[in-house]
Amino acid sequence: MKLCVIGTGYVGLVDGTCFAETGNTVVCVDTDKTKIDALLSGQIPIYEPGLETLVKKNVEKKRLSFSTAVQAAVQNADICFISVGTPPGEDGSADLQYVLAAAKAIGESLNGYKVIVDKSTVPVGTADKVKKVIAAETKQAFDVVSNPEFLKEGAAIEDFLKPDRIVIGTDSERAFKVMETLYAPFVRTGAPIIRMSTRSAELTKYAANAMLATRISFMNDLANLCELVGADIDMVRQGLGSDPRVGKRFLFPGIGYGGSCFPKDVKAIIRTAQDNGYTLELLQAVENVNEKQKQVLAAKIKKHFGSLSGRKFAVWGLSFKPQTDDMREAPAIVIIEELLKSGAQVSAHDPEALREAKKIFGARIDYQTDNYAALDKADALLILTEWSEYREPDFARIKSLLKTPVIFDGRNIFNPALMKEQGFKYYAIGRQEAE
Ligand SMILES: NC(=O)c1ccc[n+]([C@@H]2O[C@H](COP(=O)([O-])OP(=O)(O)OC[C@H]3O[C@@H](n4cnc5c(N)ncnc54)[C@H](O)[C@@H]3O)[C@@H](O)[C@H]2O)c1
Missing domain, CATH: 3.40.50.720 (NAD(P)-binding Rossmann-like Domain)
Structure with missing residues (x-):
């Protein structure tokens, strides 16, 4: 399949590279020209074990490329991933400006049916917002899928190539089939593809991180008690x-x-x-x-x-x-x-x-x-x-x-x-x- 990954950071670069590794043709897009120029000259802007070798290999095989031209990348793709940052806004809510800007750029470029995938970690209801922003720009058919990313930095390649599970939030049969085909090579050893609504998928990602953060704070709280009681x-x-x-x-x-x-x-x-x-x-x-x-x-x-x-x-x-x-x-x-x-x-x-x-x-x-x-x-x-x-x-x-x-x-x-x-x-x- 032909993929376009918008946002070439820790997630976008790893995901794009791993999708290329299974034979897809992937264009990773970013608005940061310095980052794209670095990638085009063979430099990897982040440290992630194993990433450099995999990027080089897939670039050589012409399955992976980098660009700042979002329109061409979207128009040549069957699936467009949005993997831009969602930093905290002043009130703690996720700042969606980059996600919605990417959605607008996709809407402006659509030239036929595509599956649009929210990979970024986004609050419940964002898929609906993304859909609205795209629909305002185009008459073409499309589906928006929520497919949260669970990789861990430091072990991102391994996590992506051998996931514990894939969560796909969609009410579209057509989009689900496309996503199922895309992920088939990664779940051959039996990891489940769990289908749900976009809202449940969006919340699943937050639930996972909140649970892990809870375990850490629980242990830190207990550690402080240990010091006081001689344990x-x-x-x-x-x-x-x-x-x-x-x-x-x-x-x-x-x-x-x-x-x-x-x-x-x-x-x-x-x-x-x-x-x-x-x-x-x-x-x-x-x-x-x-x-x-x-x-x-x-x-x-x-x-x-x-x-x-x-x-x-x-x-x-x-x-x-x-x-x-x-x-x-x-x-x-x-x-x-x-x-x-x-x-x-x-x-x-x-x-x-x-x-x-x-x-x-x-x-x-x-x-x-x-x-x-x-x-x-x-x-x-x-x-x-x-x-x-x-x-x-x-x-x-x-x-x-x-x-x-x-x-x-x-x-x-x-x-x-x-x-x-x-x-x-x-x-x-x-x-x-x-x-
Ligand atoms: N880093 C992780 O370990 C991790 C794991 C799972 C999920 N996530 C989620 O994935 C998302 C991305 O995280 P990250 O760590 O890769 O962020 P990042 O900051 O490393 O990368 C985001 C990239 O998006 C680019 N960008 C912003 N707006 C753009 C636009 N309109 N068009 C094209 N490119 C644009 C930025 O220039 C940047 O290179 C976040 O929502 C994050 O919560 C991150």
């Missing part, structure tokens, strides 16, 4: 997660959830409820706990050192999670801003996110491409993202480089007993201090 959250996690009704995944406490999805999607579903005269009390608490959790590590640092003025901190990890360069809503931003506000200096390392970090902090912090270089004469090491390469470091070297052997581990990647053995003062989340 260890890691043991509680193991004991809790081995109950199959609970499950092991998404039970890791830390310094709060971040990223481009959980914070904005929790806010947006709360807003949807408010707009409909309902209060999602549980999710409001999930959000409050998360905001509080982003302050926990800085509070421990201040308690340990007293004044932070003139102190230097080494930060390992900036992205909101490992295996991505994405820093949107990363807890590291809140923590580093707090340290800077308190008069401290920061020297940071991240395997992939330094470019993004520079856009946020500019010259206000120091950047190191070698993680040990960040430690030089620092008062303490902070672990803010659990990249694998930080898990088994040379502790003797860390100790020799730090001014004082203190580690604040926001991701619980080290063993407190081992830290004690190595002579570190070790602070983690929901565990007892080791010294």
Whole structure:
């Protein structure tokens, strides 16, 4: 089939590339000329494991191309995906301006029946809005389908090629058949294609992210209690997660959830409820706990050192999670801003996110491409993202480089007993201090 993907970000680029991988001809469109120019010259604007190889392969096979010309891309396509950003508006609701602009551009370009797919995460009722905007521009027949994306940054290719499920929201038999055919290669091992209304599909995506965010806030709340009562959250996690009704995944406490999805999607579903005269009390608490959790590590640092003025901190990890360069809503931003506000200096390392970090902090912090270089004469090491390469470091070297052997581990990647053995003062989340 011929596809047009409007919006070539973390989702659009991965989805477009993976659809090309199964033999479709895909044009990825973006209004950001710099991004398209970069892609046309063979550069990948984001870090996502495995993406570069797959993009190159499909470009070479002429199944994947990039363009800023939306009209031609739409007119040559059987299916048009809308995968533009839906950032939070000031009131927490999802800002639909990019989705509706893409819909208008599609409407203006339609030259025959096409399936229009909302891939972006959008509030309930958006498919109806998209339909209206397109219909205002054209007399051609079309269907609007809601097909939310469930991929995880850092494992996006694997998630897309081997999905747990595909959700397709439509009341059109014709559009459903097209979507079923498109996804057939991805569900050969038995993952279900779940058909529902557009409204249910739209809400399913928010429900999934809200549930995952709830698990994280639940564990963070419990972790704080563990510290007060002398328990260890890691043991509680193991004991809790081995109950199959609970499950092991998404039970890791830390310094709060971040990223481009959980914070904005929790806010947006709360807003949807408010707009409909309902209060999602549980999710409001999930959000409050998360905001509080982003302050926990800085509070421990201040308690340990007293004044932070003139102190230097080494930060390992900036992205909101490992295996991505994405820093949107990363807890590291809140923590580093707090340290800077308190008069401290920061020297940071991240395997992939330094470019993004520079856009946020500019010259206000120091950047190191070698993680040990960040430690030089620092008062303490902070672990803010659990990249694998930080898990088994040379502790003797860390100790020799730090001014004082203190580690604040926001991701619980080290063993407190081992830290004690190595002579570190070790602070983690929901565990007892080791010294
Ligand atoms: N990032 C994720 O992990 C993830 C996972 C699932 C769902 N989603 C959802 O997918 C959507 C996209 O997320 P993302 O992370 O890929 O965003 P992104 O910001 O990385 O990419 C969006 C792209 O859309 C482009 N764009 C904006 N308006 C446009 C227009 N009118 N025409 C063409 N291009 C346009 C932007 O220039 C940008 O390149 C969001 O709704 C998000 O919530 C994201």
